[in-house]
Amino acid sequence: MAAAMGAWSARHRKTAVFGWLLFVVLAAVLGGMHGSTKVARDESVPGEVSRAARILDEAGLKSPAGETVLVQSPELSADAPAFRAAVAQVIAAVEGTGKAASVRSPYDSKAISADGHGVLVQLTLKGDGDDAVANVPAVMDAVAGVQKQHPELTVVELGEASSGKWIQDQFADDFSRAEWTAVPLALGILLVAFGALVAAVLPVVLALTAFVAAGGLVALGSGLLHTSDDASSVMLLVGLAVGVDYCLFYLRREREERAAGRDLAGALAVAAATSGRAVLVSGVTVVVAMAGMFLTGIADFRAMAFGTIVVVVTAVLGSLTVLPALLSMLGDRVAKGRVPLLGKPRRPDAATTGGRFWNAVLTPVLRRPLAATLLAGAFLLGLAAPLLTMHTANLTFQQQLPRGNALVTASQKIEAAFPGSPAPATVVIKATDITSPAMTAAIADLKARALASGRMHGPVDVTVHREQNVATVDIPLDGSGNDATSNAALRALREDLVPATVLKVPGTEAPVTGQTAGSHDFNAKMTGALPAVFGFVVAFAFLLMLTSFRSLAVAATAVVLNLLSVGAAYGVLTLVFQHGVGASLLGTAGVGAVESWVPLFLFVILFGLSMDYHVFVVSRIKEGRDRGLSTRAAIAHGIRSTAGVVTSAAVIMVAVFAVFGTLSMQAMKQMGVGLAVAVLIDATVIRAVLLPAVMTLLGERNWYLPRWLHRLPDLSHGEPFPPVATAPHAPAPRRHRVEV
Known part of the structure; x- marks a missing residue:
């Protein structure tokens, strides 16, 4: 074809x-x-979080973008007249923008910190989604203006719209930077190659x-x-x-x-x-x-x-x-x-001799294939070892953004004064009659039990939508949002408190959503999907190699070597981003977890991209074998003749992927570094050492295909090459020796 x-x-x-x-x-x-139709919120999350989004959508309730403003003083208490005046000034400034749908005074909502030196002004923005993100800059400017007038106080804002605005802008900037950096890099490398x-x-x-x-x-x-x-x-x-x-x-x-x-x-x-x-x-x-x-x-x-x-x-x-x-x-x-x-x-003859460097690498590998296999295999297994400690999670806002970012600082201050407040769990209650005495009592009981549990904190915010028979209960959880403490609090809320209160009212549905719930449900979904995805990819890659090269050994070798390169990439990813080893070199720090979707994404991408080199190199080896070379000579010819192009291709891939490792978002960093490391390992240790060593050890068994598999479709080589006919302007071939 x-x-x-x-x-x-x-x-x-x-x-x-x-x-x-x-x-x-x-x-x-x-x-x-x-135009593009983007993934809806209820599609992007599984489990109870998806059910909660569906209930709100069916009720026509668009979750308003909530923002909180922390007003804090190291000396003044929240009841001090000067403190109250500053809070009133924040409320007036926010309302004066005309962009806020509602503003709640902390003295009405009782959103006062345990030490009495901080309060939360809670507000919602007009519009939802993109409209709220467009409205939030005016509110942020108003809050910043109050902070300038009161340097003795801490006045900072954080919420869905402000964080969404930063991520949206940063995503656009990062994408543009990646585009304008990766293309010149690829062009420069190709200039060197050609x-x-x-x-x-x-x-x-x-x-x-x-x-x-x-x-x-x-x-x-x-x-x-x-x-x-x-x-x-x-x-x-x-x-x-x-x-x-x-x-x-x-x-x-x-x-x-x-x-x-x-x-x-x-x-x-x-x-x-x-x-x-x-x-x-x-x-x-x-x-x-x-x-x-x-x-x-x-x-x-x-x-x-x-x-x-x-x-x-x-x-x-x-x-x-x-x-x-x-x-x-x-x-x-x-x-x-x-x-x-x-x-x-x-x-x-450069294409067939491979150059001095690759000759220096390949000669000892072919001379002592068993030692090369053991050393390269041990090295890759050593790199993969940290994989055993990998912890995946949906990274929190604080983990995703660079340290020192103003929003991260605001989040840390709010979290210290009001544990769990920046990302509370939300119980979405759909009932036959949301205002019935039984449901009103159940919601009050849920609120009381949550505060008495020791795993959750106030303020607990209850919003009732009478016409839709839906209510939402926002309950701040202990912990950072995706750690063991937060997950334990979520489990207690879902398995104990909600069933013991609101679900006792007949005809009630009450899924729990929020950041912690989303991370938990996403991780559970990913864990369940991993075996199916891994099995599907490995099985089809094996079958494709089997039909392409008509060899059991070649197909099995391709799968095993690719798994080794993926495992090594996982190990490096865990070591750098979870444990923080060498993270400072990338302008980041160990965040204690790997983004939930990154391992699965890396697996499918790397398994596909690794085949680029494998197919290209093994095709050249088989081409030499089909032309009458011995297996050892064909291996030497195939590796040497592809060394230059594989090196150039790998350098381009590593450079492009490494650009993504320099971006601001932690998930993009992890993706870029994981891909760059895996391709680098694949093009060097795997293709230049392990592949030729293993194929040399196997010898003629590389081409073994059981008779019962001869019925497979034949996608192997066999195209007759046209004879060499030197054109008048083409350089005549130079005779040369190839040591094998």
Whole structure:
């Protein structure tokens, strides 16, 4: 299929190029006109949190964005006239903005700290979602104005809208920074790899056009599969990495064949039949791996999976169609624009000798494969060891944002004065008659028991919506929000207090939601989904390798090596972000947990991306074996001939992923660092040491396929290569010795 697509594109160059451009423009324009449908709140969370969101939505109740303003004095008590005057000034300033729907005095709500030196002014903003985020800056400015007038007091604000505003702005800034940093980085690395401007620009341009087209397609499909902001970041991350890598594989093989003496048509045919096939198999593997995320049943994961699948399929399509057409048009002009110092022509035998560095690595590995296997395996298992202590959680607001951030400081001050207040648990009660004496008594009993439990604190806020027969009870929990203390308080609320009070009234439903509940339910859902996702991805990757190479050993080796690289990445992630080892180098600190969705996301992404290198390298090894080389000679030839391109591809991926490791949001940092570490390990320890060592130990058993499996579809090599026909302008092949 890959060979046929490449041949058609080379013959119909204009059709392929202009067809691609038309496709990109149409997808982008139609997607922009259609717009994106984002994941709704009740879709993004599982369990009781989803039920609570559904009750509020069905009742037509949009949860107002709540904000709290802490007024605190180290000396004055809350009853002091000067203190009361400052509180009144805060209330007047907030009401004066016209953006607040309601403002509650702390003296009415009894929101006074235990030491009597701090109070909470509670307010809700007009509008919901985006409207509340748009309204909050005026309120924040008003509060900041009061703080300036009273430097002797602490006057700080925190809430859903203020934190949402910061995250929204920071997300946009980070995304823009990642985009403008990753692209020049990839271009610079390609300039070093090729030494020529045209050859370096081609992969970046194709990757970016694939990303643009995929963005339009995702927007068009978002009516059926809703998308999210996280999905857009992941699309850029993966789309740029795989798009550049696929083009790099293809272009390098075409240049290598030209240097070996083939004419342009022959070089393109070989590149299509070899690298094109590797790109196709790699793309299918990534798609299959990402499809495993649909098994989680979580809308955000479905959005990420959908976006990534679309961008990978688009990148594969571009690499197999428009790239051969462009190379056919350009011919040897693809090497134009040589950069001084970088533009030194490669030796004709460089592709097969692998260079001094990789020769120095590979020679002892092939000489002592057992020792290399044991050492590399022990090293990877050592890196993976911290995985045994991994703790996952939905990171709290304080954990997600950088230390020293004004909102984090405000949150810490509010948390110290009013434990649990910034993120209370909310009991959403739906009853037959919410104002009946029995329900009124049950809610009062719930409030009293919560305060008497020792795990929860005031102020407990009760809001009754009489017309909808719905009430909400906000109960602050002990703990940080996602630690053992908070989870124990949540468990007591769900399993003891709610069933013993409001659920005793017939016809009542009372799910518990909130930050702690969301983290708990998300973790429970993820834990339940992990075996299914892992099993699905591993099984399909094994089957794909089995049918692609028709070898049990190759398929099993691919799965085991990929699991080792993923395990090592998990270990490093746990060591850095949970235990804080070396975290300061990344501008962060150990936060005590790994973001809940990161391990599963890393698994499916890494399992797919690792196949890029594995398929590319093993394809070259099998190609040598099919041409009559012994297995040991084929391994040496395959590793040496792919060393340069695998190094360049890995450096690009690591650089792109590392950019995300510099962003502000903790989850993005963890994702970027995990991917960068895994790809680095995969391209060095796995592909340069462990793979050749294990394959050398297996010898001819690498190609064993039981007779009963011969019925499998044959997706292996077998395309006849056109003969070498040296073109008049092509350099003649130089004779050289290859030590194996």
